[in-house]
Amino acid sequence: MKFSNTYIDLGEKFFQRSAPQKSPSPELLLWNSELASRLQVPEKLASDHEVLSQYFSGNKQPKGAEPIALAYSGHQFGHFNPQLGDGRAHLLGEVLDSNDVRRDIQLKGSGQTAFSRRGDGKCALAPALREYIMSEAMFALGVPTSRCLAVVSTGELIHRGLAKAGAVVTRVAASHIRVGTFQYFAARGDITSLNVLLDYSIERHFPEITRSDMDSTSPSREQCILGFLEKTIAKQITLVVEWLRVGFIHGVMNTDNTAISGETIDFGPCAMLGIYHENAVFSSIDEYGRYAFASQAKIAQWNMARLADCLLPLLIEADQSDHDNKEQQALAKVETLVVDFTAKFERAYDEMYAAKLGLAQVNATNKHLVKDLLALMQTHALDYTLTFAQLTKQINNARLLAVDVWVNELPSELEGWFKQWQLAIDKSVFSRQEAQALMQKNNPVVIPRNHHVETILAHCEEAVSDCLNQNSLDAFTVINNIVSEFLQVLCSPYQELEATKSYQDKPEDGDQYYQTFCGT
Numbered sequence: 001m002k003f004s005n006t007y008i009d010l011g012e013k014f015f016q017r018s019a020p021q022k023s024p025s026p027e028l029l030l031w032n033s034e035l036a037s038r039l040q041v042p043e044k045l046a047s048d049h050e051v052l053s054q055y056f057s058g059n060k061q062p063k064g065a066e067p068i069a070l071a072y073s074g075h076q077f078g079h080f081n082p083q084l085g086d087g088r089a090h091l092l093g094e095v096l097d098s099n100d101v102r103r104d105i106q107l108k109g110s111g112q113t114a115f116s117r118r119g120d121g122k123c124a125l126a127p128a129l130r131e132y133i134m135s136e137a138m139f140a141l142g143v144p145t146s147r148c149l150a151v152v153s154t155g156e157l158i159h160r161g162l163a164k165a166g167a168v169v170t171r172v173a174a175s176h177i178r179v180g181t182f183q184y185f186a187a188r189g190d191i192t193s194l195n196v197l198l199d200y201s202i203e204r205h206f207p208e209i210t211r212s213d214m215d216s217t218s219p220s221r222e223q224c225i226l227g228f229l230e231k232t233i234a235k236q237i238t239l240v241v242e243w244l245r246v247g248f249i250h251g252v253m254n255t256d257n258t259a260i261s262g263e264t265i266d267f268g269p270c271a272m273l274g275i276y277h278e279n280a281v282f283s284s285i286d287e288y289g290r291y292a293f294a295s296q297a298k299i300a301q302w303n304m305a306r307l308a309d310c311l312l313p314l315l316i317e318a319d320q321s322d323h324d325n326k327e328q329q330a331l332a333k334v335e336t337l338v339v340d341f342t343a344k345f346e347r348a349y350d351e352m353y354a355a356k357l358g359l360a361q362v363n364a365t366n367k368h369l370v371k372d373l374l375a376l377m378q379t380h381a382l383d384y385t386l387t388f389a390q391l392t393k394q395i396n397n398a399r400l401l402a403v404d405v406w407v408n409e410l411p412s413e414l415e416g417w418f419k420q421w422q423l424a425i426d427k428s429v430f431s432r433q434e435a436q437a438l439m440q441k442n443n444p445v446v447i448p449r450n451h452h453v454e455t456i457l458a459h460c461e462e463a464v465s466d467c468l469n470q471n472s473l474d475a476f477t478v479i480n481n482i483v484s485e486f487l488q489v490l491c492s493p494y495q496e497l498e499a500t501k502s503y504q505d506k507p508e509d510g511d512q513y514y515q516t517f518c519g520t
């Protein structure tokens with residue numbers, strides 16, 4: 001792996017140098033070979049578990065890695081905290097992947113840093129494995145996301161109420177620049193660093209903003225700032241629409257967990273929607289449902305407004321005119337973009353649901369169909385994934401049939417709606433075959449259902465504790481035996497494999513008691 005660290009070039013204000021804490025007896029548990037080959041990890045290294053466990057526990061630094069903890073602030077549940085930062089993560093550096101895209105390689109759970117506040121800098125095994133499983137599932141579903149390269153158990157017990165096995169998860173992301181990174185410098189009135197951060201973010205994520213073609217002049221500073229905001233907003237819209245498409249609830253959409261790259265990051269208290277309810281919330285700390293399933297767009301827009309706040313001083317600075325209302329002018333410009341979020345989101349949302357229903361176009365009738373379907377699902381407590389998967393299967397039927405035991409409640413409740421949908425399909429320019437193909441691409445047959453994820457994690461925790469007690473067991477083999485079938489199924493979410501059926505069932509209790517926690 002060839003490490004570089006362009007983030008270090010931004011200057012000392014952006015990070016603190018920090019060495020990962022050594023683990024007493026690191027053991028590789030999961031290794032993402034597919035991602036490793038994208039990152040051009042040499043074969044020899046990728047097959048040496050001993051060396052991998054040293055590197056990805058933080059015990060040994062790969063050549064060229066310069067571990068740092070990044071500085072950032074953040075609005076947490078609406079309250080601003082000026083001093084957050086990586087309290088349990090170390091950015092080892094960046095690696096160019098096989099498409100020449102720069103990827104951050106970050107250890108999480110690798111010990112305290114200057115930003116740890118009162119935390120221990122550690123991560124428990126189950127949340128580390130959870131991040132691996134969830135991010136791989138999201139990746140396969142086609143949702144923009146960070147990924148995990150490895151999970152290593154540290155051999156150390158950490159304290160989370162009970163003693164838990166500790167682990168380090170290696171996260172791979174397009175970058176770790178967050179809305180909160182901009183807020184960190186804006187809160188300190190550090191305009192110079194804000195400019196540096198903006199230039200770096202544009203170069204890394206939106207180089208097209210400054211790229212000038214032969215016959216056009218290079219963009220003004222104001223155009224760069226507004227172009228950056230517009231493109232960041234567009235990425236957030238795509239992200240949230242994708243979350244809604246697959247039924248993902250992030251759970252903690254604080255501005256420090258909002259990546260400028262538009263990737264899903266920080267899988268702490270996330271969950272998947274089972275029974276459809278727009279107000280579905282699973283996070284134990286989300287008391288007032290701020291981050292409920294259907295509130296995610298509104299929150300993303302709010303987060304973009306916080307990013308816009310940070311860009312105001314840069315716009316004012318860039319204004320070369322001599323009028324005295326530069327502030328209002330700057331405000332009006334960012335406001336237009338933030339307000340436009342709503343219409344752009346709605347368009348993307350309508351298109352996404354049209355595709356989920358195999359419809360070629362968004363029109364008033366089709367929008368009604370979506371609204372009515374969601375309302376019916378909510379009233380009759382229908383499962384989000386199974387309903388769309390069944391509609392996909394049954395598009396050619398004259399009547400909705402109870403073909404599968406796990407959806408036998410569908411027909412009577414959706415019959416009236418089904419007829420309306422059939423009429424819309426008939427009017428569409430798509431053939432039934434085309435409509436079905438579109439639906440198959442947009443409606444997963446399997447998602448990482450909460451109860452299956454939890455069952456697998458409980459098995460893994462048990463197995464690792466057995467391995468710790470009886471050194472003879474090979475933890476890698478044991479863990480891979482537990483997770484590999486599940487991961488294989490999750491990696492083909494639009495296709496039914498032989499084992500898919502084992503993971504499609506609804507939870508017996510409808511997830512009504514399911515709760516997620518932050519402690520990743």
Ligand code: AMP
Binds near residue numbers: 089120518
């Ligand atoms: P998160 O919940 O992962 O988004 O974290 C929010 C903030 O708390 C970040 O600044 C983390 O680095 C910090 N944090 C969370 N858990 C720990 C921990 N165990 N030790 C130190 N810092 C932590």
Ligand code: MG
Binds near residue numbers: 266
């Ligand atoms: Mg976070």
